Every structure is written in C-alpha cells, then in structure tokens.
Amino acid sequence: xxxxxxxxxxxxxxxxxxxxxxxxxxxxxxxxxxxxxxxxxxxxxxxxxxxxxxxxxxxxxxxxxxxxxxxxxxxxxxxxxxxxxxxxxxxxxxxxxxxxxxxxxxxxxxxxxxxxxxxxxxxxxxxxxxxxxxxxxxxxx
Numbered sequence: 001x002x003x004x005x006x007x008x009x010x011x012x013x014x015x016x017x018x019x020x021x022x023x024x025x026x027x028x029x030x031x032x033x034x035x036x037x038x039x040x041x042x043x044x045x046x047x048x049x050x051x052x053x054x055x056x057x058x059x060x061x062x063x064x065x066x067x068x069x070x071x072x073x074x075x076x077x078x079x080x081x082x083x084x085x086x087x088x089x090x091x092x093x094x095x096x097x098x099x100x101x102x103x104x105x106x107x108x109x110x111x112x113x114x115x116x117x118x119x120x121x122x123x124x125x126x127x128x129x130x131x132x133x134x135x136x137x138x139x140x141x
Contacts (some may be wrong), residue, residue, distance in 0.1 A: 011043075020100075021031060021087070022084070025087070027079050027083035027086070028079065028080050028084065028087070029073070030079055030082060031078070031080035032080060034072055034076035035080070037072075038072050038073045038076065039073065050069045065137065070127070071133055074108070075134075078100060078101055078104075081093060081096060081100060082094070082097050085097055108133070
C-alpha cells in the first residue's frame with residue numbers, strides 16, 4: 001500500500017472520525033444520560049409515586065439537581081435530535097429540532113409554568129428563583 005493511500009485512509013478514519021462523527025455521538029450520549037437522570041432517577045427512583053410530576057417541583061424535576069436548568073428534560077431531547085441530525089446529515093431532523101425548540105419555548109412559559117404556579121404557588125416561585133429555566137447558572141445563588 002502506498003504511503004499516500006495510507007495517509008488518506010488515516011486522515012479519514014482518525015481525525016475525520018474524531019472531529020466529524022464523535023461530536024454528534026457525544027451530543028446524543030449527553031442528551032440520553034441527562035434524560036435518564038431526569039426521567040428515571042428524578043421521577044421514578046427518587047419519588048416513584050410522583051412519576052407523572054404530581055409532587056412538588058423540587059421533588060419531581062431535575063432543575064435543582066443539575067446545572068442545565070429547570071427544563072433539563074427538554075435539553076436532553078433537543079441534544080438527541082441535534083445529534084441525530086448531524087449523524088444522518090438530515091435537514092429534516094434539524095428542522096424537527098428547531099421546531100421542537102420553538103414549541104418548547106412557547107409551551108413552557110404559556111402552559112406548563114402557569115399550571116405549576118397554580119398548583120404549587122410560593123414553592124414553585126422559590127424553585128424558579130433557584131433553577132433558571134434554560135441556561136445554566138454558573139454561580140450558586
């Protein structure tokens with residue numbers, strides 16, 4: 001095998017794989033791990049009777065325990081969608097991820113948060129103060 005051909009193969013397999021493929025897989029893995037942490041630990045293990053978010057915001061959500069924010073499960077789904085869009089080089093999946101992000105940004109403040117405020121009142125307000133909605137808080141309050 002010629003040195004040029006070996007160099008070409010190496011370039012495609014090693015740097016190409018680690019710079020073009022692995023970031024998407026890592027994004028998906030991070031999203032799946034975050035989802036599992038939220039859905040199966042936060043909602044199923046820590047408070048099994050509150051699996052349908054029937055308990056307090058602190059007990060049923062992940063926002064207080066994770067640096068991503070109060071809406072950690074939405075971050076996880078968005079991460080998986082973006083990873084899939086990259087892996088499959090799919091414009092349709094990218095559009096789905098954008099649609100998901102728009103939908104969540106509309107439905108959370110208009111539907112989900114008012115319902116939680118009505119149900120939990122001051123407890124939910126305190127939770128919102130400590131757990132930012134979308135962006136992580138870099139310093140503890």
